[in-house]
Amino acid sequence: MKSQISALMDGDIALEDAEYLYTTLKSGGESAQAWSDYHLIGDAMRGNPVFKPDFTERLLASLEDEPVLLVPAVKRKQAMLKSSKLWSVAASVSAVVFVGWVVLQQQVQSGLEDDATPMEIAQSLPSDYWLAHQSQASNNSAYYIQPANYAE
Amino acid sequence: MKRFLLACLLATPFVVVHAEPEDPWLVLQKAARAAHDLSYKGVFIYQSGDNIKSVQITHTNSGQGEYARMVVLDGTPREVLSQGGDVVIFSSKNEKVIMEKRRAHNLFPAVLPDDMELLKASYQARIGGTERIAGRDGRVVFLDPRDSLRYAYKFWADREYGLLLKSLMLNDQKQMLEQMAFSQVNMMEDQGMDWFHPNVDHNKHYILEEAHAQPAQEAVSSWTVGALPAGYRKVEQVTRLVPGKSAPVTQVIFTDGLASVSLFIEPLSKGIRPKIGQTSKGATHFYANVSKGYQILVVGEVPAATVAQIGSAVSFK
Numbered sequence: 001m002k003s004q005i006s007a008l009m010d011g012d013i014a015l016e017d018a019e020y021l022y023t024t025l026k027s028g029g030e031s032a033q034a035w036s037d038y039h040l041i042g043d044a045m046r047g048n049p050v051f052k053p054d055f056t057e058r059l060l061a062s063l064e065d066e067p068v069l070l071v072p073a074v075k076r077k078q079a080m081l082k083s084s085k086l087w088s089v090a091a092s093v094s095a096v097v098f099v100g101w102v103v104l105q106q107q108v109q110s111g112l113e114d115d116a117t118p119m120e121i122a123q124s125l126p127s128d129y130w131l132a133h134q135s136q137a138s139n140n141s142a143y144y145i146q147p148a149n150y151a152e
Numbered sequence: 153m154k155r156f157l158l159a160c161l162l163a164t165p166f167v168v169v170h171a172e173p174e175d176p177w178l179v180l181q182k183a184a185r186a187a188h189d190l191s192y193k194g195v196f197i198y199q200s201g202d203n204i205k206s207v208q209i210t211h212t213n214s215g216q217g218e219y220a221r222m223v224v225l226d227g228t229p230r231e232v233l234s235q236g237g238d239v240v241i242f243s244s245k246n247e248k249v250i251m252e253k254r255r256a257h258n259l260f261p262a263v264l265p266d267d268m269e270l271l272k273a274s275y276q277a278r279i280g281g282t283e284r285i286a287g288r289d290g291r292v293v294f295l296d297p298r299d300s301l302r303y304a305y306k307f308w309a310d311r312e313y314g315l316l317l318k319s320l321m322l323n324d325q326k327q328m329l330e331q332m333a334f335s336q337v338n339m340m341e342d343q344g345m346d347w348f349h350p351n352v353d354h355n356k357h358y359i360l361e362e363a364h365a366q367p368a369q370e371a372v373s374s375w376t377v378g379a380l381p382a383g384y385r386k387v388e389q390v391t392r393l394v395p396g397k398s399a400p401v402t403q404v405i406f407t408d409g410l411a412s413v414s415l416f417i418e419p420l421s422k423g424i425r426p427k428i429g430q431t432s433k434g435a436t437h438f439y440a441n442v443s444k445g446y447q448i449l450v451v452g453e454v455p456a457a458t459v460a461q462i463g464s465a466v467s468f469k
Contacts, residue, residue: 121440122431126449130436133414133451135254136390137405141332144232144241144259145198145205145224 176277176293177268180307182314187262189213190315194286194337195225196260200330201434209260210347212340219348222259231350232259242350242358249353252361260332261316263410264307270409274298274383275305283308285317286334295410301381301458302411303329303435313339321435323455329435330453373402375417375446378465381458383408406452406462413452415462420445430456444468 134143191212198205206225211218217236224230229244239254258265265271280292290308297304304326308318318333352358377386388405401418420426426447427440439450439459448466450459 116425118426118428118442120429120431121427121438121449122429125431125433126427126438126440126451129414129416129449129451130433130438132392132401132403132416133412135252136388136403137407137412137414137452141198141259141263141330142200144222144239144257145207145230146200146203146227 174279174291176279177272179279179291179293179309179314180264180271180277180295181268183307183309183316184262184264184266184268186310186314187211187264187316188218190313191340191342192313192315192337193340194334196332196334196337198260198330198332199328206335207260210340212343214342219345220259221348221350223351229351233348233350240350244353244356247356249356249358250361251358260319261334263316263319263332265409267409271295274302274408275410280306282311286337288312288317288334288337290317299382300324300455301383301461302408302454305410308333321453323435375466375468377404377415377462378467380406380465381461384413384458384462387412411452411454411458413450413454413459413462415466416447416449416451417466418447420447430460432456439463 131147134147137143191214193210195206195208198207205227208223208225209220210222211220213219218234220232220234222232229242231242233240233242234257237255239257241250241252241254243250243252271277275295275297278294278296280294282289283292284290285308289311291311293307293309295305295307304322304324306320306322307316309315310317315337317337319331320328320333321330323329380386384406385408386404387407390403390405391400392403399419399421401416404415404417406413406415420442426442427449428442429440431438435453437452437454437456437459439448439456439462441448441463443466446468448463450463452459452462
């Protein structure tokens with residue numbers, strides 16, 4: 001079921017060829033969950049903003065608004081990709097927040113007394129730079145497993 | 153004459169086919185390819201200092217590109233999904249899950265570069281014995297640095313599949329700095345793609361983190377980096393916009409093929425104390441200095457001499 005959902009999302013199968021999928025999605029349950037999970041990955045990879053939990057309903061609502069087209073499946077598939085109905089639903093929801101460096105930066109700045117005298121880095125580890133290094137240097141396994149700012 | 157030629161042609165192959173010792177570079181080359189080409193599933197242990205984490209990895213490549221999922225099994229929930237060079241990291245933070253997008257990575261067992269030539273100038277390879285790791289026979293390859301500007305490595309490559317079973321980074325005292333080792337690994341038959349999704353907690357908010365770094369436009373800069381430590385070359389330069397700082401921070405990345413170093417340069421700004429000196433944490437060394445109104449900071453999983461040398465190589469016009 002999940003792989004069919006992903007095929008549907010990627011436009012590999014047309015919507016009318018997967019009518020039962022559509023019905024299951026409408027009724028909720030595991031398939032709807034799989035659909036939203038898959039979207040979460042695809043969306044993050046495309047760099048689109050993130051869905052709120054209720055986006056499956058929105059998506060279904062927008063699909064129902066679409067008129068029924070009597071065209072061959074291939075054309076329908078292309079139209080679906082072109083009109084980017086799915087992606088426009090995605091774009092309409094945004095919840096982007098600035099984290100990471102901002103948070104660290106504030107922490108660094110809050111402990112200041114005299115800002116002209118140089119400070120020995122041995123006194124306080126420059127973890128903001130360390131994290132920036134880890135995130136950018138491609139051969140750094142630590143970033144994926146235990147980055148500098150997640151020290152427990 | 154014809155007969156003589158024929159005899160020569162027939163004879164030549166026998167001269168080449170001899171039980172010669174395995175070429176360590178070929179073992180590493182095979183390991184580099186195996187990590188990308190094979191489909192495997194297992195659990196590996198990551199260890200750096202006191203920090204130990206188990207990571208579950210699923211990697212497939214059925215000719216349509218690489219897909220991988222890595223789940224950190226200990227501590228804060230964290231997982232990584234990758235498709236080709238696109239990587240998304242999901243990390244839990246309180247009631248939120250932060251999603252971060254990245255490009256290309258070298259996560260275990262894909263720690264080796266595709267081109268071994270990049271390493272030959274800086275490291276010497278030596279073949280070792282066979283040791284058992286995760287229930288499999290591993291061929292040992294030592295990678296010793298040709299100078300004191302980088303650490304030493306020891307690798308264990310699966311004798312059957314070539315895949316790295318274990319990787320160890322050591323300092324000049326032969327002390328372990330970082331280690332990644334499979335505790336269990338299996339080759340996978342086609343399993344479909346049902347596994348390729350994150351574990352989604354529907355009670356949490358998923359937040360996509362904004363990209364901080366942009367490729368730096370080659371503008372006229374007021375500084376240059378002089379002689380780099382032997383074997384290191386510049387691979388990337390990005391500009392980071394940091395809130396609370398008036399000017400963007402420039403980050404330049406250097407690598408010798410295995411180790412990497414970041415150089416940060418930014419104008420000194422009011423309200424932030426300049427940093428100087430050297431320090432370290434595990435395998436990571438830091439160097440900071442101030443010059444002509446700029447803050448210079450160098451960070452890398454390399455010996456202290458390397459970060460200091462890169463920091464001192466920066467000169468202002």
